[in-house]
Amino acid sequence: MTVQDPHASQAPSIEYQFRDDADVIAFARQHVGDQLPAFTVASELQVEEIGDGNINYVYRVCTPDRSASVIVKQGLPWVRIIGESWPLSLVRVRIEAETLQFEADCAPELVPVLYHFDESRSAIVMEDIGDHRNLRHAFLERASLPRLGEQMGHFLATSLYRSSDLALDAHVKKSRVARFTNPDQCKITEDLFFLDPFCDHERNSINPALRADAEALWQDAALKVEVAELKQRFLSAPEALLHGDLHAGSIFVREDSTKVIDPEFGFFGPAGFDIGSWLAALWLAACAHTELEGEQGDKRDYVAQLRAQAVTSWERFAREYREQAALTPDASFAAPGVAERLLARMLRDALGYAGCELIRRTIGLAHVLELESISDETTRARAERRALALGRELIMARDSLSDIDAIDALVARHLA
């Protein structure tokens, strides 16, 4: 297909944007180099635009026989469907490239290869993981993903440990915190996670059959105090470099392979935020499967699988974090018991942020495919009600939950 002429779209054109197919192809060819020889030596290449393209253009550039391909991603300085009135800093593209490179240093098998980042064009060239599919679709089809929990636990442990105060010298860490600061992106999370779902906000999207439950939640004064504390920590706890948007839509899978993509929300925040986002991805899918169509036995089994993935993710995370923390070069953090203390804090935070994610994906702006696939409103409301109630209890009870089996039992009660 032809690259859309930017002048014909709603968003105005800008200097650095690719002019046409040939420009995208030349850019990809120039910057892949030795890293993918089959691609670089091909005499002909073709391009197709993929992705929804609200804030980025995403292209696949491939050989005519599709035996070799790369992805080119270019950022827009505004939201495309709205135009210049909703600006969005292009710093996010550099941050995406640098977070991706950091994650590749931590867990190379779990992220696409970054071939090149060009700051002047706000563009990234990276590995095409088109042989993987989005985790949301895999969840919807009840795919068995036996290694997913271990892989995500490993991803979280390496990326969150290696960017922490235990691993990094304070000078280095502070310069990285500054480098990964992007208030535009954080503001999106601050509003969509911590503000909108807890009041009658125009951005919310609520199943009419769930309206009364949302209204009851907006009256919950005790919950708002907990959410305010979680927001305050989101704003002011640069513990580790987060992916920052670790929902199922940012994860691609193939039988036993997992790829985490799109870290454009990368910033230094509370480690529990990434962990909680991931746990909530599993628990949201589990809530949906209680009401999705299918055999009762199959559904029950899949819910149990998803719960087990959450337990495995935490256990692998904690074990690996503990092992790495034992090697901290900082004597203050090397004392016995310190890693356990920090893990306990991360788990409490993770439960709080998971609770916020469960709630905002149910009554906030952005919903999840698994729940939205339940077409009947009343049926969907039953699943959504589980997500709301589980989310609320995780937030309220997080200080007294220190054991993953007890947490799993709590989750199981809400899914029964």
Place this chain on the structure above:
Amino acid sequence: MTVQDPHASQAPSIEYQFRDDADVIAFARQHVGDQLPAFTVASELQVEEIGDGNINYVYRVCTPDRSASVIVKQGLPWVRIIGESWPLSLVRVRIEAETLQFEADCAPELVPVLYHFDESRSAIVMEDIGDHRNLRHAFLERASLPRLGEQMGHFLATSLYRSSDLALDAHVKKSRVARFTNPDQCKITEDLFFLDPFCDHERNSINPALRADAEALWQDAALKVEVAELKQRFLSAPEALLHGDLHAGSIFVREDSTKVIDPEFGFFGPAGFDIGSWLAALWLAACAHTELEGEQGDKRDYVAQLRAQAVTSWERFAREYREQAALTPDASFAAPGVAERLLARMLRDALGYAGCELIRRTIGLAHVLELESISDETTRARAERRALALGRELIMARDSLSDIDAIDALVARHLA
């Protein structure tokens, strides 16, 4: 007196430094301007170097009759008595000037007026508060300072609230966090507060009569876990712009006037750090007065006064913080109960940091005049032992102490 020829000192000379008296005088005259007419119009001015000058030169420039004067402070990029081998970023001078200006916006009566900051010369011109004396000396002489607690509570409430997530838009706050980042200065605190006193470090200075107590403390595994958590928050909790060095040596007093000076350690950290440093300043003096020479009754009264100052400081702080928080423009933080939750967190942190300060001022590198004024080692060890035991209990029990009267009772037990 003549300004010391920098070439004659151990530290090498640098371009921006004042060449001689005339240079300092010209600088002061140029930059005071309309702010102090009696000074600016004086035909003759004289200069004297004051202060210990380890990392800064501090000059008083005054009229011959001393009726008008200003302070000129110039930073050195290294520790003067050591030389270039111990470099120290001059960023601290800009940070001191900007923190001082921020504090002046918050509580103008409690800091010296900043007349001018010159980045190219790393120099500040400010109000001379020479009619005040250092709080350490006032403490030593058992001066009655009836307004001190209220004033410090007010200083803490305005500066810590107005730089918090409740008061500032997240964009503004993040840019300020970056602007007030100075790893060189923070590293000093990280080591002297959280590392040295909890191990047998060569930088420590320990009263021989207290050696066994220090050694017992170094074996305290549970304490080290708590201190590690406090250090982690010091590194990664940019809640508010701190003074960062709020001990009695940074405070000058006159009957009912208080001036907080020297915010060159200013950075965004946990609000409880400043509060705890200040409470510990009072409690350290109280520990010293249990053993300093004097009438038993006078000593008991003064210890009670110091304890009361701590209670007043917290109560004033909490009341004023609560009042300001009620006006937060951020809807997420406006819910009832949020300010109380944040205050509880600040109090817990404050007790932890106060505990660290009590310990590091007893067995760490830098001691306090009040304790050092007890010349007999055995007598001094009795006072130091109170400080150590109080510090330890504050750290260990901080999660269960939520009431200032209960805290005061705990302090009283250690001082009895």
